[in-house]
Amino acid sequence: MNKIVEAQEVWKIYPLGEKKVEALRGVSLNVEPGEFVVIVGPSGSGKSTLLHLMGAMDIPSRGAVYLDGMNLAEMGDGDRTHLRCHQIGFVFQMFNLLPTLTVLENVELVLRLAGVGRSVRRARATEVLAQVGLTEQLHHRPAQLSGGERQRVAIARALANRPRLLLADEPTGNLDSASGLAIVDLFRQFNATGQTIVMVTHNEELARYASREVVLRDGQIVVQ
Amino acid sequence: MVLDIAFKNLRARKTRSILCILAVMVSVFLNGTTLTMNKWMYETMTSELAKYMGKIFIQQEGAGYPPIDSSIRQEIADAILSRSNDLGLNSAESAPLLFIRIERGMMPFMPAKEMIIGIPPGKEKVLIGNVEAAEGVNRFPGDRGEVAILGADAVASFGASVGQDVTINGQLIPVIGVLKRSSMDSVNISALLPLETAQRLFAQEGIVSALLLTPNDVNQTSEVGVALRESYPALEVVTQDDMLAEAQNVMRMPMAYMSLMSVTGLVVAVAVIMSTMVMAVMERTREFGTLRAIGGRRRLIMGMVFAETLFLALIGGLPSIGFVLLVSSWMNTSPPNAGQLLQVIGFAVIAAVIAGLYPAWRAAHVEPLEALRYE
Numbered sequence: 214m215n216k217i218v219e220a221q222e223v224w225k226i227y228p229l230g231e232k233k234v235e236a237l238r239g240v241s242l243n244v245e246p247g248e249f250v251v252i253v254g255p256s257g258s259g260k261s262t263l264l265h266l267m268g269a270m271d272i273p274s275r276g277a278v279y280l281d282g283m284n285l286a287e288m289g290d291g292d293r294t295h296l297r298c299h300q301i302g303f304v305f306q307m308f309n310l311l312p313t314l315t316v317l318e319n320v321e322l323v324l325r326l327a328g329v330g331r332s333v334r335r336a337r338a339t340e341v342l343a344q345v346g347l348t349e350q351l352h353h354r355p356a357q358l359s360g361g362e363r364q365r366v367a368i369a370r371a372l373a374n375r376p377r378l379l380l381a382d383e384p385t386g387n388l389d390s391a392s393g394l395a396i397v398d399l400f401r402q403f404n405a406t407g408q409t410i411v412m413v414t415h416n417e418e419l420a421r422y423a424s425r426e427v428v429l430r431d432g433q434i435v436v437q
Numbered sequence: 438m439v440l441d442i443a444f445k446n447l448r449a450r451k452t453r454s455i456l457c458i459l460a461v462m463v464s465v466f467l468n469g470t471t472l473t474m475n476k477w478m479y480e481t482m483t484s485e486l487a488k489y490m491g492k493i494f495i496q497q498e499g500a501g502y503p504p505i506d507s508s509i510r511q512e513i514a515d516a517i518l519s520r521s522n523d524l525g526l527n528s529a530e531s532a533p534l535l536f537i538r539i540e541r542g543m544m545p546f547m548p549a550k551e552m553i554i555g556i557p558p559g560k561e562k563v564l565i566g567n568v569e570a571a572e573g574v575n576r577f578p579g580d581r582g583e584v585a586i587l588g589a590d591a592v593a594s595f596g597a598s599v600g601q602d603v604t605i606n607g608q609l610i611p612v613i614g615v616l617k618r619s620s621m622d623s624v625n626i627s628a629l630l631p632l633e634t635a636q637r638l639f640a641q642e643g644i645v646s647a648l649l650l651t652p653n654d655v656n657q658t659s660e661v662g663v664a665l666r667e668s669y670p671a672l673e674v675v676t677q678d679d680m681l682a683e684a685q686n687v688m689r690m691p692m693a694y695m696s697l698m699s700v701t702g703l704v705v706a707v708a709v710i711m712s713t714m715v716m717a718v719m720e721r722t723r724e725f726g727t728l729r730a731i732g733g734r735r736r737l738i739m740g741m742v743f744a745e746t747l748f749l750a751l752i753g754g755l756p757s758i759g760f761v762l763l764v765s766s767w768m769n770t771s772p773p774n775a776g777q778l779l780q781v782i783g784f785a786v787i788a789a790v791i792a793g794l795y796p797a798w799r800a801a802h803v804e805p806l807e808a809l810r811y812e
Contacts, residue, residue, distance in 0.1 A: 270730060270805040291734065297805070298732020309727040313445040325438045326732045370731070 302371030361392030443744035461753025469761030491655035530651035532560035555635025573614030710792035726807030746793035754785030
């Protein structure tokens with residue numbers, strides 16, 4: 214089976230004054246289509262750094278990350294932006310919705326960025342918002358929603374362009390446990406339809422909902 | 438999408454946007470007003486000078502126009518007029534004039550608000566051309582009586598009309614005529630008196646300000662001017678071209694000052710818009726990072742910021758055009774043409790583009806990871 218993500222001996226080193234911080238130390242990880250991978254580990258273990266590299270938001274210091282066979286480090290900024298727009302959906306811990314736009318407009322935004330026409334994007338945004346259970350709040354602004362509802366909007370936005378890969382960085386980190394479980398349940402539902410998901414969390418309990426658990430510690434994979 | 442989001446962002450920060458728009462409004466108004474002022478000064482000058490087409494002024498060296506500060510002995514003036522045939526002058530269309538300023542303009546570079554012009558009876562046409570009387574007569578009576586003819590605007594400023602007396606330097610002078618509006622503002626604002634009356638009232642007996650001469654052949658004006666300069670080197674011989682150059686010279690400083698005000702307006706507009714936008718961009722770093730993370734290209738983000746600056750500039754700039762039109766109507770100058778209005782709008786657009794460059798660049802260079810760092 215073709216791998217969606219293939220990380221080979223990835224190192225990520227950040228300069229910190231005169232010192233250098235090794236966030237990732239030779240990490241190799243493959244993600245197959247349809248998998249629901251949860252990356253767990255304590256703070257500073259490098260899990261978010263790995264997610265950023267997989268999401269074409271950063272490039273490794275050494276090693277290579279391939280997305281659908283394309284080496285991200287060899288792509289220009291414009292190509293990586295195109296990839297993030299069409300192939301990757303991203304869910305943030307703090308939701309990162311645009312506060313001046315309504316729920317519907319926030320979801321439509323990624324479709325607009327992808328050049329989708331007005332009627333199609335309106336239909337698709339409504340459809341995906343229905344899938345996350347937000348048909349009643351289409352014209353609400355993010356400030357009018359609860360944390361769980363905002364994260365649902367963020368998930369709908371991430372899925373609107375039907376990405377090959379959905380990346381979620383601590384998506385439950387800012388929610389109460391019930392809302393957090395509801396979000397993970399949503400991920401499971403989408404995964405059941407074939408959506409590939411990689412989720413980063415420090416909550417090891419959530420790992421049991423995934424098809425695979427990866428444990429990172431001190432920039433290295435200790436369980437895969 | 439860019440315009441939509443930009444507009445919503447401005448609306449979300451109402452107070453700041455309104456204050457910025459007000460500042461832009463003032464700046465654009467300042468620019469438009471200086472444009473109108475420059476236009477008014479130029480129009481006044483050219484319309485005044487147009488009446489002297491083919492005429493020659495002889496006045497005291499360095500007196501400027503109108504020759505209020507010029508002083509020539511009348512015997513010299515008479516001597517020049519007596520040589521009209523030799524010099525190629527039309528003596529019937531030439532006359533000595535006395536200019537007396539009654540009230541100064543609002544600013545040093547502005548023309549006088551009220552003047553007395555003394556002119557020999559029978560030579561009125563040399564000065565006023567074919568301007569007819571709106572009321573009464575436009576010529577002095579042959580008996581050289583002490584009477585006044587008022588220019589169109591002088592009726593209000595001198596507070597008298599035909600059949601009434603006007604007080605000039607403490608003496609009551611009957612008004613015998615009011616002229617229709619002339620294209621020469623110096624005539625419109627003046628009370629015309631017989632030359633001797635003006636000389637007596639202002640203790641200028643035997644003195645005139647200038648000679649207004651008409652060559653026999655208008656096409657020979659320059660040549661006649663050269664001959665006069667050779668014959669009377671102590672006097673200033675001014676043709677229309679000289680007057681234009683002199684007037685432009687006099688107006689150079691005020692027009693430069695106006696242009697400086699205009700540039701100041703531009704700098705203020707740029708500074709206000711830029712500070713507003715830089716603040717907005719800094720506050721919205723996570724938002725721009727998010728846009729980059731979900732696939733927004735740099736040029737889209739630049740477009741968003743530019744759209745916001747353009748909105749600020751145009752919402753502030755367009756109403757200012759109305760104020761500029763009001764000012765031009767108040768100053769009684771011709772309204773700005775389409776090109777000049779475009780220039781005012783262009784000013785706002787240029788301010789927006791300059792002000793938007795740095796914030797747009799800054800916003801476009803927010804990395805996608807910024808969306809997460811702010812967590």
